[in-house]
Amino acid sequence: MKMEDLEQILPDRVGSLSGKRLILILGLLVGVLFVVCLTLGAVAGVALKNPPAPSISIPSGTWNEKMTAELKDAGVCMTPECMRSAAWLVSNLDQTVDPCEDFYKFACGGWQKKARLSPEISEVDVERQVEKDNELRVRELLDSPIKRNTERSSERKMKQFFQMCIHEYGRIKNGGQELLSLINDRVGGWSALDPNNWQGANWDMERALKAANTELRADALFSVTIEHYFSDDGNVPQVRYDGLTMFYRDYHDDDKSGMQDAYKDYMRRVGDLLLRDANLTLDASEHAHRIEQFVEDAYFMESNISRNIVKSYFASGAINSDSTVLLRNPTYFRLLDGLLRNESQSHVMKRVLNNYIVWRVLVEYIPHLSWEYRAASYRYRDARYGTSEYPATWDTCVYTLKKTMAPALAAEFLNVHVGKRKKNEVSDMMKTIMQSVNATIDGATWMDRPTKERAKLKMKAVTMTIGFPESYFEPRHLDSIHLALKVDISDGYIKNLYHLNSFRRELFTLELQSDDDYYTWQYILGVGGFGVIPWMFWTSNHMMVPAGALQAPLYVPDRPHALNYGSLGVTLSAEALVAISEMGRYVWTNGSFYDWWSDDSDEEYSTRRSCFLDYFDGAQLGPFLINGRNETVEITGGYTEAWRVIEYLAGLRNTYKAYKGHVMKSGEDEMPLGINLNADQAFFASAAQAKCYIRTDEAAYQQAVRGIPSYDTILNGALRHMKEFTNAFSCKKTSRLHALSNSTCEIY
Structure with missing residues (x-):
């Protein structure tokens, strides 16, 4: 190591080491370098010619312990955390930059490179x-063996779900079949599977909407969060409009026609895949007709969204007639109430609502289906945001647990x-x-x-x-x-x-x-x-x-x-x-x-x-x-x-x-x-x-x-x-970042 190399790692600015301390540290560094050279020479010899390793006599109370003690006495932090922090800080600096001219570049220039x-x-x-x-640390923890493998164990539930989530073959094997079964059971079926015989008259819109929002977490028509107030009401539910994929203005902005087309194409591709996984035998014309009806209905509802059903959003007893509920955008809900109250009894409107609710469920579950479904959503995101950055499967799994098992x-x-x-x-x-x-x-x-x-x-x-x-x-x-x-x-x-x-x-x-x-x-x-x-x-x-x-x-x-x-x-x-x-x-x-x-x-x-x-x-x-x-x-x-x-x-x-x-x-x-x-x-x-x-x-x-x-x-x-x-930093008066007393702004 050359003297100029030592100068790069030893303090030479304001508050630098005293002469006595500097001489002590330089002397210790010379000793360290001498031993390091001997060690490297021995390693090189073994690697190249494999001669007998040289015998080095180290006195009791080794030089290493003595050197560490002397450095500590000299006021040098020698903990592993100190050394790692020093490496991090120094490697991020760009010491070719004057800190008094551009401190950000001085402090972060090395990191940027x-x-x-x-x-x-x-x-x-x-x-x-x-x-x-941190997310990588979490993944390692989720991949680790279950320590408390009991029926009640939150750790078991979390880790078992994660392993199912990252199992790609299971997703490919099942496609959309499991989701179709869930839609049939909880939402009352999907009209596109058999539009001629779909029992619209018996379809319960409120039951489907309740299931979509409370059990499937699809946020159809509205969403509910908790808001806190310092009044006696404390924590109260907040209801606001929701149930859209695009920003609400984008549905009606003529300049966003390309985005609207990309969104409809997204719906179309997902509908195609779901009909395929339903194992129906349809000719091309009938298949296309059902998909276009699905897209038209779901898009219509997203363009005309309005109304609120919140009473059953929480578990039994959480909300009663005396509870305070904060309603955002009340005009929106009045318009929605009028739309649904007047038209929800018609067969056509029930079909429209059914297709809309099914679509909202699909949007929530697409990240958890096979690659074909996810690719459709990525294609749309690329058209909307201009990005080709997509989450890894494990990242989606961690995000899901963050929403549903955050405490564990x-x-x-x-x-x-x-x-x-x-x-x-x-x-x-x-x-x-x-x-x-x-x-x-x-x-x-x-x-x-x-x-x-x-x-x-x-x-x-x-x-x-x-x-x-x-x-x-x-x-x-x-x-x-x-x-x-x-x-x-x-x-x-x-x-x-x-x-x-x-x-x-x-x-x-x-x-x-x-x-x-x-x-x-x-x-x-x-x-x-x-x-x-x-x-x-x-x-x-x-x-x-x-x-x-x-x-x-x-x-x-x-x-x-x-x-x-x-x-x-x-x-x-x-x-x-x-x-x-x-x-x-x-x-x-x-x-x-x-x-x-x-x-x-x-x-x-x-x-x-x-x-x-x-x-x-x-x-x-x-x-x-x-x-x-x-x-x-x-x-x-x-x-x-x-x-x-x-x-x-x-x-x-x-x-x-x-x-x-x-x-x-x-x-x-x-x-x-x-x-x-x-x-x-x-x-x-x-x-x-x-x-x-x-x-x-x-x-x-x-x-x-x-x-x-x-x-x-x-x-x-x-x-x-x-x-x-x-x-x-003893900045000169002529430097860019010198705080001149006659031109310095100050509030605190």
Whole structure:
């Protein structure tokens, strides 16, 4: 190793090692290199000529243990987590870039060179990679042997379903036959199988609609979710229009005729396959007529959707005449009621409704049928979205379990990959971050005293769910949640999928009636235990931190706090501060709508914000290579950019204060060997590297045109106004990101 190579891995910027410590480490490195050379020489000799291995005498209390102890005494972190984190951080840097000119490129340039986009993917970022890694971890867990193989075991039910789901041969063998049997049993049959003898007069539309929505989860005509209010009503059902595949405007937009044709072709192909799997003997003309009638009916209903039946959506007793139900789009349901009340008794209208409901069931179940059915949906998606990226079978299976067995799936992931230690450590870090908020509010000179006091009350009232409920470590509790779920491998895959979809009704009922925190359920049912992105429900003053975010490189125990505060802490802090932002100002501690900013504070804030607006207004984004030409996009107004930078800068500065408070209390971090940055610099680099991304020029251009600021714009825009960054990197006054006192914008 040459001296210049050593210089690349040893600190030489602000806060570098003292001379005595540097001499000690260099001496130890020389010893390491000497032994490594001897070892490599021995290995090479064995590989090439196989001579006797040289005898090397190592004294008791080996040099390796002694060297490790001396490095630790010198303030170097030698844990495996430290070394892996150092490798991650350094490999992502582009040290040819001056951090004071383009910090995003300095921090993420190395990552961008390594990252790859496949032809069907337009964007990749660190958080998405972590989520994908979490999904792979989940798949490995689902593939592992069943530990609790009992009739009641939620683990058994989940893993057995997964194995049936990924069994491609079973799908090919059965085609659509199992689904046809289910449609006949639960929906009252399909009129297209025998239109001349179909008993429309005896077909029960309400029974079919109930089965489609509650048992088959097809969301025909409407859908129901749970909404939370701070009133005595608590958790209440929310009913809204649904039952469409395309965006509602696309059915009537003349400019979308190509998309409409592609959608009808999708319906036609699926209908063809289903008639084939019904083993009917039809001539070509009759076959085509039945398919066209099916497509016409289903498309007609999707074009004219309206009405609501919700009473039987939940299990018995969940809703009664005194229950509060939130009805979205009431005009839509009045129109639907008129349509069905006047025409549903006619034979033709019953046939139309039957074909529509069957189609909605098909849309829900197509991802679980043989490849031919899925190929029809992929063809349509390609025409609609211009994408050829399709989920792997196992990915669809995990997604299905996430919707139907989220508690059990989350528990499996949490027990192996998170644990209580990570949750407790992140909770402690978040407490430190929240403690620094009062100082951040006190430093906000645009707030008058009454507004500051209300801001502190608002932040004090923020509630938080980090990771998971403790009950997820109790198998008996999980088994009790999934007690009503039946999974039996002798029933076949589609029948078991039906059981899972029916079980979602029980989960909805449990969510509605449970004493558990509503946001715990949002976490359980929404991200399945391994989501990554923390978010703030600013309308209800509650923050969610998914357990999937407690994974490397976002959070790693036993590594320097500077890295964890930077990578995960900044995101958490920025989300929490939304509670007192220009959005959070309109909601009070109890969730009621109330503008608690004073007029004077509002006026001063607007003045401060205009500084950020002026900074971005007229700036050029790009160039982007579009159709062989370099295109740029000019930022007009800069409102979105300013808002995002204000939000991120507040989180960055507040977290930096929290980290420095931790250092004051607990002392400086031991930094890993090889990081060419001091602790403060590593904090900023870690914050940046949590958001590294690459995207195609076309995707970047479309984002810019739509006014969606990229992370490099947000990061560099924030650091340009942060004196702490300028000091950490000793930026020259002439550098692009130097926070000049006479031109720095500041709110928090």
